[in-house]
Amino acid sequence: MKKFPAEEFEGEKLREKLKDLVEMIPTKGDNIKVNEDKCGGCRLCFKHCPGGCFEIIDGKAKYTYPELCFECGACVILCPTGAIDWNYPEGGTGVVLRYS
């Protein structure tokens, strides 16, 4: 069985894959913040955020692409140093289901 390269499902490439089929009610995107002093640069949020919302710059995580945030909490749950300040987006905004 052919296996896919990991890079296909991270960062820009993941966002490209998902963006047309994820419905978002526009939101400010300031509900999630990374505390750079606490960030250890482990890349877990970058790798596992299912919306590809994070990037790593100079060894620190940044929440740069809120457009595909699924509000799943994976980033804050996975972060080993407690560097992520996490809240839901404001009421009536954010991700919604298109169908089922």
Added chain:
Amino acid sequence: MTKYNCVVVGAGPGGSAFSKIAVENGLKVLMLERARNPGEKNTSGSTIWGNIARKIHPDFPADAPIERRVDGGRLYFVPEGKDWEKGGYSLVGFSHPSKEISDPFNVYRNVFDKWWAEQSVAAGAELKTSTLVTGVVRDANGKIIGVIDEKGEKYEADIVIGADGVLSIIGRMAGLRPMWGSHENCLCCKIDWELDEKLIDERFGSSIEHDDGDIGVLLEIYFAQPMAGNAGYFWIFPDRGSLALGLGIIMNDLIRLEHNIWWYMWNSINHPIVKPKLKGGKPRSYIAHSIPLTNPVGPNGTLFKSYADNIMLIGDAAGFVCPIDGAGWCGAVSAGKIAAEIATKALEKGDTSAEFFQRYQRKWIESDVGKNLKMGKEMADWLTHESGGINVLADQFTRGLASLMEHGTSHEEVGSSSINRTIKYAQEWMALSKPMRMLLGPYLQLFTSLMR
């Protein structure tokens, strides 16, 4: 400011179930929902059970927006490194035999949850949507007496119900639970896969004939190393014009594994066993969320506390999700009903203290909620620690169960001594563990009936 008997944070299946029963009992209830419509942020396999729904709506499924009747399912155990196309996997069928035991339906949760909440509103509950609760209101003694939304509006109530999901703000503010950790959360992603209804009937239709001529479907569940890395499962739950394709992996295992959730999803939908079943269709939408796998019943009877003064937690907020299959809808609805009954009694007595709400905990532990959590945990532990994992299980099933199934289809050619041997074999397997008893039980019945 209006004071309510109950403010329910979250208008999902549990919150709405609570509200319907509570208003029927004469309580004044407000539901607060952060989405524009209940259910529109949901990530779910989307199978709901009619027998549980009837606890809240006795005439269910009349008028309910359901997609498909579910008649049973197929359970696949797919080991690593086998030639799948030549049958290097095991397949176990299961059925949902009676209306009393389950009576499952597949639904579109954004449609269904909206309808479910509307029934509670029709019964007299208030619903305020697009409202994110960000904090609690406390009295001079520090007891929670209401909640506050992001705009600063306060809502006071005798009882606050935390039905606000896996990341529950109410549960955390009440000090009942933390943000659960990576070993207690499963990350799930889901694809809504558009597929022609006829193809769905051909590929997933059951052979059961229904009175109304409708075709029910079979769910498919894959415990598969190549799909979920031995740490979760991939599912196909058919609807009317689409399939719900989902994958869940425990977050701790994701850290250990080489790839992320979408990588496993792509490998699942392109797996040689799965791909032909999706042919002719295409993805319509993507979504992802966390599911709690906290085992609130506790490994040694240490109980998660689901209540405090003026507070009860229900649904995902309380971790009422079966540890083996990740199903939370039934637990949320059942617990919602129990909490509503306790709330009614508490207000009659004028006692909403934690001491009074111990009754809630006792009741849900004794109910189907607690029983499923306990059994699910037992099965999950067995699967992950004692069975030797999916590879061993798949081998066992290939050699043992598959032969049972073959005999089942061609029993006329099999002498009675052979059937006797098969029954003995099955009994030995069943003695091994509870999951084996569950899986093999129906087959054993079949063989025993063949002997008569």
